[in-house]
Amino acid sequence: MQAGSSGVGYGLKYQVHLIRLSADGTELICEGLFSHPNEIWDLRSCPFDQRIFTTVYSTGESYGAAVWQIPELYGQLNSPQLERVALLDAHVSKIKCVLWWPSGRNDKLVSIDEENLFLWSLDSSKKAAQVQSKESAGTMHYLSGGAWDPHDVNSIAATCESSVQFWDLRTMTKTSSIDVSHVRTIDYDTKKDHILVTAEDETGIHIWDLRKTKVPIRELPGHTHWTWAVACNPEYDGLILSGGTDSAVNLWLAPTGSRDEITSDSGQNSLSLKVDPLVNSYTDYEDSVYGLAWSSREPWIFASLSYDGRVVVESVKPYLSRK
């Protein structure tokens, strides 16, 4: 009963914590504490193997990315080193993130640095990763992050300063883009095709329909300061979680369902004016919230990570009945 992702330890000792949520859901147990050689900037766990994850790390001046495997524990807590499965060492510039395909087993990885997009093919038995293809994002764009479309194994979205770009991995070409600036995080709706949620620094949260990329189908006000992280619930339609630098996590209910087909924009406006999409705001954080994840097992549980290194697990069950 692993809760979502492992917590990221931005400590000076650079550790990776493996955290387990107890069966009754009231206690967080640290199962393992592994040291990591460098400062971690991004951490993603493998969707099909809970012992494998990737990190993007910085040595101060240069960046690197690697795939790791958590060793078998056999009871002891102060464990040895992490086993490195593969090193993603083709990058030159600042690596931003490494992506897994969220919807199932796929031996491909995508890593994004400021200028390039890499597609890796990972062979975990041989402990090696090969660059399958690589494409430059263009001179004018500095990529900052991305997300892999859970509905289409060949499509990923990458964020850059002024837009969100969509790439086809087969041809490694840019297919389309949405003009939206300074996106911090993007997340695909895993239940609904074509729905993408973006979190921007100042303008809050936007929900997009990828078939109509001119205007967002919905806007949420976001946070008092920047909106940093956003995550769509894997099970409940329109349930969106956002974390911001105003030390709060907001739970939104913004169903996009059939409404975008039935009503026009104006109708939507009036409707969204009537119903406050903000369901709840969790404000008992000491500092900015940077990490968010829904539990894949129990979709009403989420974990959040704030700057002070605290992982908070909450259940949204009390608010689900309002649906």
Added chain:
Amino acid sequence: MAIEDAPLDDKAKRMRDLLSSFYAPDPSVAGGSLPKGASLDAINTDSFDADQYMNLLVQRANLEGLLQKHVEMAAEIKNLDTDLQMLVYENYNKFISATDAIKRMKSNIVGMEANMEQLLDKIMSVQSRSDGVNNSLFGKREHIEKLHRTRNLLRKVQVFNVIPHSRKLLLFEELFFCGKEQFIYDLPARLGKCIKAEAYADAVRFYTGAMPIFKAYGESSFQDCKRASEEAVMTITKNLQGKLFSDSESIQTRAEAAVLLKQLDFPVDGLKVRLFEKLEQSLGGLQVKIGDVADALEESNDEQENDLQLGFAVAHDASVHEFVETVRAYRVIFPDSESQLIKLSEDLITKHFLITEQHMKKRVSTATFLRVLRIIWDDVLLIDHVLPEALLHDYCFKVSQSAIKQYVSSMFSHLLDDVSGAMMKVHPQQNNVAEEQLQVALEAGKNSLLKGSMDLLLGFRQLLEDNLDLLVKLRELITDWVQAGFQQFFEALDTRFLLLSGRIKSSPQDQSLSEGLQSEKISSGLVLVLAQLCVFVEQTAIPRITEARTEIAASFSSSGARGYEHGLVFHPTEISRVFQSASEKFLHQYINMRTHRISVLLRKRFTTPNWIKHKEPREVHMFVDLFLQELEAVGSEVKQILSQGVRKHRRSESNGSTTSSLSNSLRDDKLRRSNTQRARSQLLETHLAKLFKQKVEIFTKVEFTRESVVTTIIKLGLKSLQEFVRLQTLNRSGFQQIQLDIQFLRTPLKELAEDEAAIDFLLDEVIVGASDRCLDPTPLEPPILDKLIHAKTAETKEQNSSVASPTSQ
């Protein structure tokens, strides 16, 4: 043998056929079929076969029998031959006698033809004689018959004379005064006399009186009389028609003419149509005049032009009178034409209102509107007088309802345009030198809103207090409309504001409005003005309007209850709420716009340099200036619009100082420790500090005061700064640079902001964040820090003075 028989056979066969047809008793019976097994008795049948018979005979009979048969047969043949011979002779005899008879007939017929011709001649001469006799007698017989008929008639008339007066028709009386048959004969002359004297009524009376007689006997006895009098009547009809169409004749005469024409069975319908067309034409002219009047009224807002206005009014009155007269005439002339006339006058009223509504598209003062209404109402009254069946009152009410409603709504939309027009003025000179510009715009907006709505209320009051029947009856409705109008006006105002601020995309019909307003280019000042204007609406305008409204409504029976049913009520509280939330939204938008600019600035500052290879800090970085400039701009905008709040001069001894002292001690601590130790304990210390520190609420509710807005913007800016710092990895020099910049910012920011504790906290947070992200967080030595800051302050002062000096000269 058969071949020899062949030529003979044809003839013989014909012969036999003829004979057999002649002699055979019944050929059909004779032609019956025979049994195959022929017997000897079949000798007399048609299908007798001689060979077969012979064979049969030879087979059956013995020689003696055969011989006997032979003898028998020979005798029979002989008998038959003689019979045949006899018949031939007989026939020949008959033929000879027939030939004789024919010869005799021929000789007898020869003398016949001559006799027949003689007979024909004689018959012809008899016929011509009889024709001659007939002809010579015909004229006389005719005359006799005519005389006889006249005699009969006269006899009848005489009988009539004997009958008592009571049973007589009036017209027949006339007949007798004039002397019976003499009257009919005198009729044409009499009609002629009447035409000369123009006594058409008498003429028609005579003619119609004579009509039955003409009908009965016109074909015969009084043929000539009839023809003559019909001619006379034709002239009469013509004269009458002329009279009917000549406008110079009095209505009475024309009406009489029409009646007479009708009596003469003249097809009046055509005339009616023609006259009606004429009426419609005059109506068209009238409408044009109405348009002129409205025009004139609209233009003549000045007192001086009142004369002109009056002139038009008089002209209008005259034309209306004319119309009314015509209608009256028409009614008298054609009494059964109400429906047409009603339609016509309804058209007139509708047109009136249409024109008025068209004029309403431009701005029309209430007085003018009232005057126009009054004119229309006068028209209605006039027409109503002539045409009470038209129920023009009710119709007018119906039509005027929509007109007044439209008037009310147009007044509101004008007001809306005024207010948004005042706002639009802010836009073009964005960031201009004109300092007071925002204030001016705000004042203009406030003024136009308040004054406009007061004027509106006054205007409506005028409408309500006017004792024009029309308005009195519609009073309740008008109050409802005004109420609903205010409600809608404020709703529209809200949307208009949103549109102006670019929060919502304009719909196509507002394209013209938004053309100049590209969403990116919306000035932040405008948004601030809008925010403050919303506050004004909520706090001042609505209470005042409500007050004024109740004052007005109090003078009449309030129609509140009815209005509630129709949902036509002005809800001040609801509107207040709407504007309250709108004002907050705008304020937030303003803050957002401003912080956005700041964060763009900061982003540039923090993403461009390579922090890990930063050089020694030599001076305060220039982004600080830009940051302060932005804040200054905010300050100047805010100063124009927002009021000064009660400055909370809490030096925050308890809160702020502890924080700063704590963080100061933190820094001091850091200084004393060795680098290796520091790194380990740093995180713990930060957390410890936070534990003991009261959590500073950074993001508090924004108030509508200068300080609150500025403070919020500073807070957000600093928070962004903190986040940007956290995203970088710094070397020692980078850290020191940030330390220096922040230290420099501390004083000016505290001067600007009201919540010093929070500012202190955030500034410290930036430094803590920077040290967190620093590979070697060694702060600058305080003396160096002071020196650099001092240099910067001196420089800024110098700049300020140099900027200030040219303006003072």
